[in-house]
Amino acid sequence: PTTPPTTPPPSSGFVVSEAQFNQMFPNRNPFYTYKGLTDALKSYPGFANTGSDTVKKQEAAAFLANVSHETGGLVHIVEQNTANYPHYCDPGQPYGCPAGQAAYYGRGPIQLSWNFNYKAAGDALGIDLLNNPWRVEQDPAVAMQTGLWYWNTQNGPGTMTAHNAMVNGAGFGQTIWAINGSLECNGGNPAQVQSRVTKYQQFTQILGVPAGANLSC
Structure with a gap:
């Protein structure tokens, strides 16, 4: 008789493991699931999957750091105000x-x-x-898909997508431009910028990669 396999099923292929995701978001709302994130990745196969292993992890950390900032650590599903x-x-x-x-x-x-x-x-x-x-x-995968849509395809108030900023080495600061532009950058709200940068530094540390240059905006 065949014994059930003891090896774990193959991972999602995402550079952030579920354990690391939980470490990044210890107080997250149950709505935001690791599976919701990995299901959403299918829509944007280039995300955190372009360039060197370091760049892949830096991009994942940059996305999750901005997401953490926007949602209070993946706590808020809707705008509070x-x-x-x-x-x-x-x-x-x-x-x-x-x-x-x-x-x-x-x-x-x-x-x-x-x-x-x-x-x-x-x-x-x-x-x-x-x-x-x-x-x-209402749908965790759709929620994550909208985040990845913006990240991968929209320049916002910036000059490049956040995805391109991380893949082409422009640096984390350019991802802040893409998301909130002069509301935060160029002295608009230095405390908000620093909050994003600090979170990014924490997340790159969890993933074991350097944060890179040009962190601020």
């Missing part, structure tokens, strides 16, 4: 705000907000997030 909720509808878009004026508040690991971002992310991922933005706060 409900007074902001009605502000994220750009009525100038031809498709308007079908889910409602106040439906496009920050959700998920990168706090996706604005009707046009929900539309673009949904189009890219093949999910109708314009009409059903709530999926981002």
Whole structure:
């Protein structure tokens, strides 16, 4: 009779193990799962999978550090300031705000907000997030997919995607530009920048790689 295999099943192939993920996010909301993250990776196979082993780990650390900052350590699923909720509808878009004026508040690991971002992310991922933005706060894999969509494809207020910043050696500071631009960089909010940098340094340490140059913005 065949005995059940004692070897663990193959890992996700992600450079961050589940144990390291749990170490990074000791107080995380149960909504944010390691499986939700690894399932979402299928949408962006180049993420944390480009360049040397060091670069792969630096990119993973950079993404997770920014995510940690945005969500209070993967605790918050939705934006905490409900007074902001009605502000994220750009009525100038031809498709308007079908889910409602106040439906496009920050959700998920990168706090996706604005009707046009929900539309673009949904189009890219093949999910109708314009009409059903709530999926981002209900489905852990969709939540992570929106974070990876922004990271891999959007320059935001910066000059390059966060993915390209890490892969091409521009440095962690450029990922902050891509996410929040002058709201934080160029003296906009040095404490917020430092919070992101400190988290990135912690996470690269957990993964055993140097943080690299150009950490700040």
